[in-house]
Amino acid sequence: MTPWWQSGAIYQVYPRSFQDSDGDGIGDLNGIAARLDHLVALGVDAVWISPIFPSPMADFGYDVADYCGIDPRFGTLADFDALLAAAHERGLKLLLDFVPNHSSSEHPWFRQSRSSRDNPKRDWYIWRDPGPDGGPPNNWISDFGGSAWAWDEATGQYYYHAFLKEQPDLNWRNPDLRRAMMDVLRFWFDRGVDGFRIDVLWHMVKHADFPDNPANPDYRPEMGEMHAVHQLHSTDQPEVHGIAAEMRSIADSYPGDRVLIGEIYLPVERLMHYYGLDAPEVHLPFNFQLIDAPWQARRLARLIGDYEAALPPGGWPNWVLGNHDRPRIATRVGEAQARVAAMLLLTLRGTPTIYYGDEIGLADVAIPADRVQDPRELREPGLGLGRDPVRTPMPWNDSENAGFTTGEPWLPLGPDWRTRNVAAQGVDDASVLVLYKRLLHLRRKHAALATGDFRLLEAEGDVLAYERWQGDERIVVALNLSAEPQPFVIPEGEVLASTLGGEPQPGTLRGDEGVVVLTRP
Structure with missing residues (x-):
C-alpha cells in the first residue's frame, strides 16, 4: 500500500503568521485549529508547523529552550493535543519541526554546560581552546555572518554556533546527548505526531579535528559572509548518516507511516545520500532546486531529468517552491507565472510542499526599517537576506487586519490584502486559490498524477x-x-x-x- 506521504501534499504553516486567536498579534495553536477547515478545503494531506517549542525567540523558535514543551506565545501542551486531535479528526496529518543541530543558549543543558569545564553536560556542546593566535579555534563562519565561535570568559574556551551565538551547536558525538535527543522524537511520536521536518540535518556533525574551511575564490560580499568559505568541514560529515538512520529506525517503529523530512541544502549527488547509504535515513530529503532554478524551460527540464535519474532505488522525489527562509514564488517569477509554477509543483512526480499563502499568490512584503524582526537582516543589513518579507500574516478576509488578529500584527500585511485574501479568492473561479484547489483535487482523483x-x-x-x-x-x-x-x-x-x-x-x-x-x- 502506498504511504500517505507519497500520494499526499504537505502544507507548511509559519505559526506566528497563520492565525492569532488571542489578540496579541502573534499566531498560535488555537488559531491554526480554527483554520484547519481551510486546509481540508484546499485539499492538502498534512500540516507541517514551524517550531512551537519554548524559546527566547532570538531566531523565532529555531533557538529551542525546551524540546518537550510549547511556548506560551503559542499555547499549551493541552492546546497542542487538541490541535492534533482536530487535525486527525479531519484526516490531516501533523508534522513538527525538529531542531537537532543547536539549542537555545537559555536551554538548561547549555546553562549547565557553560557553568564549568567539568560539568557533566560540558561535552553536550562543542567547546574548544583558542587558536594559536589566541583567537577563534578556526575560520568557520556563522550562517548569519561573523565567526561561528563565541568566547566564554568564565571558562576560558570558545563554543561553536553555526547560526546565532544564542544558538550553540549540540555535540552529536556525545552518546548521552544523542540518547536525550532521540528521546525527544519518541516523546512527540508517543503523543501522536505523524512526523518531523528535521532542521539543517546536514549541519549536525562537524569534522572531529576542526580544520579550517577552504576559502571560496568566487566569494563576493553581496553573497553574505557565510559564503566566504566552503563549508567542507563544518557540514555534511559522514557520521551524520548514522544519526539519520537511527532517527529513521525510531520513526519506523511507530505505526501509521510516520515520516521524516530532512532540510538539506546540498548538490543533488550529495543530497541523495540522505535517503540512506547503509540503512534507510529520511524518507524525503528536501529538494530545493526549484527555488534557485532559472525560470527557463530547457533549464528546468534538465534539472528535473537529472534529479529523477539520480534517485536511488526506492527513493521517492519531492518538490518545493518556497519556504520561510526564501523569497516567495510570486516575487521570483511574477503573478502570472506563479500560477504556472503551482501547476508544475502539483503535477510533477513526487511529494509537493506548499508554503502558506502561496495558494493565494502572496508575494514578499516590503518591511519598513523600524519593523524589521529577522536577526539575519539585522546582522547583515542591505544584502536582501532578511526573511521577514516571506513571513508576513496570512490575509483571510477584508476585515480589520485581514482577519488575522484583533491586535497589532507582529509584521505588516501586504499592501493588497483587502483583495488578495482567502475569502475573496474562494468565490472567484479565476483565482490562484481555486487553481490550487483544482490541482490538488486532480491529484486525489487521478493516480497518474499522485503516484504515476x-x-x-x-x-x-x-x-x-x-x-x-x-x-x-x-x-x-x-x-x-x-x-x-x-x-x-x-x-x-x-x-x-x-x-x-x-x-x-x-x-x-x-x-x-x-x-x-x-x-x-
Whole structure:
C-alpha cells in the first residue's frame, strides 16, 4: 500500500503568521485549529508547523529552550493535543519541526554546560581552546555572518554556533546527548505526531579535528559572509548518516507511516545520500532546486531529468517552491507565472510542499526599517537576506487586519490584502486559490498524477512538457514559462485544468498558459 506521504501534499504553516486567536498579534495553536477547515478545503494531506517549542525567540523558535514543551506565545501542551486531535479528526496529518543541530543558549543543558569545564553536560556542546593566535579555534563562519565561535570568559574556551551565538551547536558525538535527543522524537511520536521536518540535518556533525574551511575564490560580499568559505568541514560529515538512520529506525517503529523530512541544502549527488547509504535515513530529503532554478524551460527540464535519474532505488522525489527562509514564488517569477509554477509543483512526480499563502499568490512584503524582526537582516543589513518579507500574516478576509488578529500584527500585511485574501479568492473561479484547489483535487482523483510514472516530452521554445501515467491513464502537462505564445500541439483529450481557463488554441500555448490534459487512449 502506498504511504500517505507519497500520494499526499504537505502544507507548511509559519505559526506566528497563520492565525492569532488571542489578540496579541502573534499566531498560535488555537488559531491554526480554527483554520484547519481551510486546509481540508484546499485539499492538502498534512500540516507541517514551524517550531512551537519554548524559546527566547532570538531566531523565532529555531533557538529551542525546551524540546518537550510549547511556548506560551503559542499555547499549551493541552492546546497542542487538541490541535492534533482536530487535525486527525479531519484526516490531516501533523508534522513538527525538529531542531537537532543547536539549542537555545537559555536551554538548561547549555546553562549547565557553560557553568564549568567539568560539568557533566560540558561535552553536550562543542567547546574548544583558542587558536594559536589566541583567537577563534578556526575560520568557520556563522550562517548569519561573523565567526561561528563565541568566547566564554568564565571558562576560558570558545563554543561553536553555526547560526546565532544564542544558538550553540549540540555535540552529536556525545552518546548521552544523542540518547536525550532521540528521546525527544519518541516523546512527540508517543503523543501522536505523524512526523518531523528535521532542521539543517546536514549541519549536525562537524569534522572531529576542526580544520579550517577552504576559502571560496568566487566569494563576493553581496553573497553574505557565510559564503566566504566552503563549508567542507563544518557540514555534511559522514557520521551524520548514522544519526539519520537511527532517527529513521525510531520513526519506523511507530505505526501509521510516520515520516521524516530532512532540510538539506546540498548538490543533488550529495543530497541523495540522505535517503540512506547503509540503512534507510529520511524518507524525503528536501529538494530545493526549484527555488534557485532559472525560470527557463530547457533549464528546468534538465534539472528535473537529472534529479529523477539520480534517485536511488526506492527513493521517492519531492518538490518545493518556497519556504520561510526564501523569497516567495510570486516575487521570483511574477503573478502570472506563479500560477504556472503551482501547476508544475502539483503535477510533477513526487511529494509537493506548499508554503502558506502561496495558494493565494502572496508575494514578499516590503518591511519598513523600524519593523524589521529577522536577526539575519539585522546582522547583515542591505544584502536582501532578511526573511521577514516571506513571513508576513496570512490575509483571510477584508476585515480589520485581514482577519488575522484583533491586535497589532507582529509584521505588516501586504499592501493588497483587502483583495488578495482567502475569502475573496474562494468565490472567484479565476483565482490562484481555486487553481490550487483544482490541482490538488486532480491529484486525489487521478493516480497518474499522485503516484504515476513520469517522462519528459519534446517541446520547442520556452515550453516544459511531460507525461504522467499509471495503468491505462495518461496525462500530459504542458507549461509555457514565458509571457509570449509558444508552439505546442496539445494532445486530444479532456482538459482537466488550465492556468488561464477557456479552451486552448490549436497548436499553441498562450503566454503564461499551463494545461493538464487527460489524453484519449
